[in-house]
Amino acid sequence: MEKAKVSAPGKIILSGEHSVVYGQPAIVTALDKRLFVEIKEGRGKTEIITDEDPNLAYYALLKTEEFLKEKLPVLRIKIQSEIPVNRGLGSSAALAVTMVTALLNYLKKELDKNLINQIAFEIEKKQHGKPSGCDNSIATFGGTIEFRRGKIKSLKIKPNFGFVLIDSGRAVESTGEMVALVRRKFNYLKTKKVIKKIGKATVQLIKELKKDDFNKLKLKTLIAENEKLLEELGVIGKKAQKIIREIEDISGTAKICGAGGIKSGSGIILGFHQNQEKLKSLLRKRNIAFFKAKIHQKGVRVEKD
Numbered sequence: 001m002e003k004a005k006v007s008a009p010g011k012i013i014l015s016g017e018h019s020v021v022y023g024q025p026a027i028v029t030a031l032d033k034r035l036f037v038e039i040k041e042g043r044g045k046t047e048i049i050t051d052e053d054p055n056l057a058y059y060a061l062l063k064t065e066e067f068l069k070e071k072l073p074v075l076r077i078k079i080q081s082e083i084p085v086n087r088g089l090g091s092s093a094a095l096a097v098t099m100v101t102a103l104l105n106y107l108k109k110e111l112d113k114n115l116i117n118q119i120a121f122e123i124e125k126k127q128h129g130k131p132s133g134c135d136n137s138i139a140t141f142g143g144t145i146e147f148r149r150g151k152i153k154s155l156k157i158k159p160n161f162g163f164v165l166i167d168s169g170r171a172v173e174s175t176g177e178m179v180a181l182v183r184r185k186f187n188y189l190k191t192k193k194v195i196k197k198i199g200k201a202t203v204q205l206i207k208e209l210k211k212d213d214f215n216k217l218k219l220k221t222l223i224a225e226n227e228k229l230l231e232e233l234g235v236i237g238k239k240a241q242k243i244i245r246e247i248e249d250i251s252g253t254a255k256i257c258g259a260g261g262i263k264s265g266s267g268i269i270l271g272f273h274q275n276q277e278k279l280k281s282l283l284r285k286r287n288i289a290f291f292k293a294k295i296h297q298k299g300v301r302v303e304k305d
């Protein structure tokens with residue numbers, strides 16, 4: 001029986017979330033947590049098996065049909081994911097990219113990554129309103145990219161600079177709601193200034209990360225500055241701010257790495273300390289979940305089995 005199995009990675013933004021929506025650069029890297037889609041022939045009507053809300057996956061079917069200008073056959077689609085949802089890790093982009101690629105693969109069409117990225121961006125618009133397109137781009141192309149106004153530059157950076165990913169809790173707001181919240185404030189001069197400053201910090205971080213022997217202290221300063229500016233934008237809730245202040249109190253630094261959230265959790269926080277054990281021991285003491293992750297991972301790919 002015909003079958004297609006495809007996976008795509010989640011992501012973290014090292015710098016530039018929100019400001020990237022307004023044309024500033026962002027540094028985005030692919031994580032070692034992936035979402036898998038398996039497609040087989042279906043019976044009766046198309047069925048989507050998933051633990052999460054299937055709406056976006058159904059929308060991905062419609063959008064792909066629209067782009068291909070042909071009706072899809074009846075399918076049985078199974079979605080499995082290692083990427084936690086509503087935590088700023090790009091789970092919806094990974095779903096969009098994986099769905100499109102799996103459909104093209106099942107239909108034996110060419111896997112043109114530019115086309116996949118373009119269709120996935122249309123699907124992302126349903127989920128996020130006016131997204132920048134950085135999430136679908138990293139899920140498609142992988143690695144670490146500098147993303148600005150739809151342009152993607154691959155960044156050769158050290159695979160890991162020793163950080164942990166900390167769970168500040170699921171955001172109750174969607175990325176679209178958080179983007180809309182910033183957009184409502186965008187006409188204020190103060191907001192425009194903050195967005196420009198985030199852009200400046202991102203440019204500096206790109207320069208730093210490109211160096212063979214990057215300065216960890218500089219990295220720490222830039223992450224801290226990015227976080228401060230995101231707090232000024234008003235996208236980080238009290239719970240996450242409390243965790244971040246505690247990390248700063250032990251001379252570490254931390255920032256959110258997606259859209260954030262204010263009513264409850266703000267998603268995953270990137271935590272950095274020159275003595276990582278110190279950071280881990282604080283998190284254990286406070287009972288805050290964290291995990292180590294690999295970055296710079298492969299983009300969408302067809303799986304053997």
Ligand code: MEV
Binds near residue numbers: 013128131179257259
């Ligand atoms: C994406 O993960 C985070 C935002 O920058 C929105 C976007 O780029 O579309 C907040």
